[in-house]
Amino acid sequence: MSTLPPALHTELAGLLGEAWRTDPAERLTYAYDNSRRESLPDAVALPTEVAQVVALVQACRRHRVPVVARGRGTNTTGAAVPVAGGVVVSFERMNRIRDIRPGDRCAVVEPGVLNGDLQALLAPYGLFWPPDPTSAGYSTVGGNLACNAGGPRAVKYGASRDNVLALAAVTGSGELIRCGSATTKGATGYDLQRLLVGSEGTLALIVEATLRLVPLPPERRAIRAIYRDVTSAAQAVARLMAQPVTPSMLEFMDHQAVRLARDVGGADLPADAGALLMIEADGDSATLPHAVESLARAAEGDGLVALDDAADAVARERLWAARKALSPALRTLAPGKINEDVVVPVSRIPELVDGVQRLADEFALAIVCFGHAGNGNLHVNLMFDPAEARQSRHAHEAMARVFALAIALGGTLSGEHGIGLAKREFMPQAVDAPTLALMRAIKAQFDPDGILNPGKLLPP
Amino acid sequence: MSTLPPALHTELAGLLGEAWRTDPAERLTYAYDNSRRESLPDAVALPTEVAQVVALVQACRRHRVPVVARGRGTNTTGAAVPVAGGVVVSFERMNRIRDIRPGDRCAVVEPGVLNGDLQALLAPYGLFWPPDPTSAGYSTVGGNLACNAGGPRAVKYGASRDNVLALAAVTGSGELIRCGSATTKGATGYDLQRLLVGSEGTLALIVEATLRLVPLPPERRAIRAIYRDVTSAAQAVARLMAQPVTPSMLEFMDHQAVRLARDVGGADLPADAGALLMIEADGDSATLPHAVESLARAAEGDGLVALDDAADAVARERLWAARKALSPALRTLAPGKINEDVVVPVSRIPELVDGVQRLADEFALAIVCFGHAGNGNLHVNLMFDPAEARQSRHAHEAMARVFALAIALGGTLSGEHGIGLAKREFMPQAVDAPTLALMRAIKAQFDPDGILNPGKLLPP
The missing domain is CATH 3.30.70.2190 (Alpha-Beta Plaits)
Structure with missing residues (x-):
């Protein structure tokens, strides 16, 4: 049973009709993401219009109920898991392409558009949107923006943050903001659109994105x-x-x-x-x-x-x-895998790989590294058997050491997966105290009651 | 005579020695920028170390005295003019190159390094830093970052914001923050470094920058x-x-x-x-x-x-x-010039140029457009005689109409010059009220007492 305040339930059921779901089976479908963590939301909303998102956030704010934005749940860090319950806002129905403007090299899209669907529509214009995460076929543009998704092409064309021109978003105050413009240059006030990219739904819910497009090399x-x-x-x-x-x-x-x-x-x-x-x-x-x-x-x-x-x-x-051949082969090593995506300056890759191998020896684990070398962004796969308590503990201890190593080499926790639940406890190692305090202060301006994706990105 | 609180004067004279200047002739040198606006600061500081900047900002904050960061004053919008008096912090002596790391395609520099000097040092490595404003020979990296400077090359290589990896900066609270890392990818918390770029010294004073470098095509x-x-x-x-x-x-x-x-x-x-x-x-x-x-x-x-x-x-x-040949030729049209740098989507350039020509006819002014077409970033030069009151008024009226036109065409106020004093009254036309309110709220987190570059960027 949903534990939402009855007044909120009534209001949002009236606002959303059949797009408001509270039965347990539906809620279960939106309880997890690719991190395999799981937590049941109290309700799921499937809005089709910006006005519904505004009204929903305002209503949830009045009742101090959490709001968790969701693309298609391909995130690997638990960023889409509603750990504090509340309402999951799935953007699967806000998947319209508003405009494709080849002469301006931009497209205006709703957040629920699948990355792969967008690329297919852009191809006849000889254009593409650079982010190409492995999940492109079934991950959304909104989700890509929320975690600053990259992919192999980022080495030449940049990640999500480098390829966004403007955003419309609903803050935790329930206000619709519009930041940036459909131009490749801008020096008009603070750059809020790039601040929202990678903020994992903790500052605002992206409801429209104007994307920078690049000519598709033949x-x-x-x-x-x-x-x-x-x-x-x-x-x-x-x-x-x-x-x-x-x-x-x-x-x-x-x-x-x-x-x-x-x-x-x-x-x-x-x-x-x-x-x-x-x-x-x-x-x-x-x-x-x-x-x-x-x-x-x-x-x-x-x-x-x-x-x-x-x-x-x-x-x-x-x-x-x-x-x-690699991903299926990995499974033969051990049933469990922690796939981290630390990033280091390119010149430090040998030290990272050497250090990781020393950790593999120390903890008696198989650790396999591969990834986007041109960005220094390596996927460090710690293989273990979750049924073996000692191995699980070792894998998690080794993961913490991998993070410490990446930071010591001048790198950081995540290149393209984000922080979510999985890495937030390590944030104080990667970001110094005054900077982290400013991040918290900024969060409080966008989301004064802390209703947006609580428990994510910023450490407890 | 300086009107600083005597205790502050004594403290900063002790901190900075001969690098603390209060005589009127020195202060006059730092009173203006390339906007030709002018306002005398109460003192000028020429720090050489980060610790001095931290101590200076903390001291000024205790006395609620304005602090205005300055590169070499090439800004055209008045962003470096100390309109509320206070202390100008000129970074001319913090001009060391800390590190050039060709394998990581990055350089770590102090803010006072001249753009042109940096390019000369990078050339032997076959690398360059993309921003190339016309002022490159005598403008600083810190100033370029402060106003998100661009230049002709931005069409292929991006502007300043697209070419910064990490920053160290001193906020208006006098705290040193470090944001970003020396990596071309990052998904580790909120992107504060790109927020600082283009903030015109209103959020923090940049004291060190890790710049993204690009191979120099032969x-x-x-x-x-x-x-x-x-x-x-x-x-x-x-x-x-x-x-x-x-x-x-x-x-x-x-x-x-x-x-x-x-x-x-x-x-x-x-x-x-x-x-x-x-x-x-x-x-x-x-x-x-x-x-x-x-x-x-x-x-x-x-x-x-x-x-x-x-x-x-x-x-x-x-x-x-x-x-x-163009810039000298412009002077033959009229002694006065307003050089604006509006930006529109590329496909709207014809409408911008047509509209500007209609304004030239309506106001009986010569208006000349040229600029960076690949970014839709046009320099609109309104020519007038400042000695003629009617022409001056017409030029300023026409300028307001140029801004309105650029915004109506889906563009914005500035592509690379910034807002400063010159355009801040137009900000509410370019940025909607809730977004502007968030910008103010963010400013208050970085600079709770409003001492950093007061009167700039955000409208009154």
């Missing part, structure tokens, strides 16, 4: 570079990032990942492969060969074992097979 | 495209921005600017030139010809009168001569 081409060891691969990453052709992807796999992809995933990789880079360039048919040549030149150097160039789509898919 | 090449009229040129801008090769500059001159450059500046331009685009590409010798070819193809179309390609540096300089 062709792509990939190189697979295999190195003797992680240090050689990391040195190649630094060389690749210091020359004028920025790769459109620059993905890294450590020796554990390479071994798994080969021995379990069946990928075609030599026995002396100690690390791997997948390097992709994009462009048109005239410039692409030159770009690939520059990247191949930069990839060459001490410790290179093999360099494979894939001139066509089939060959490219074959090269990517090693990366794709 | 070669550049320009095309000059002359069009029959502004509409044809603007349509070409939209075509240029919709194809995959993003120009490294895309500068526009309207028919008034073309006429002046030709008739007064002596530029080699045909009589039927109604508008001009300067289109530049950058890259290496292998890819550049293809990029130029793509841009030339996009520049072609209805209304194109002539297309000149400059394959070498001398020819490029000759093409840019028209643009360079």
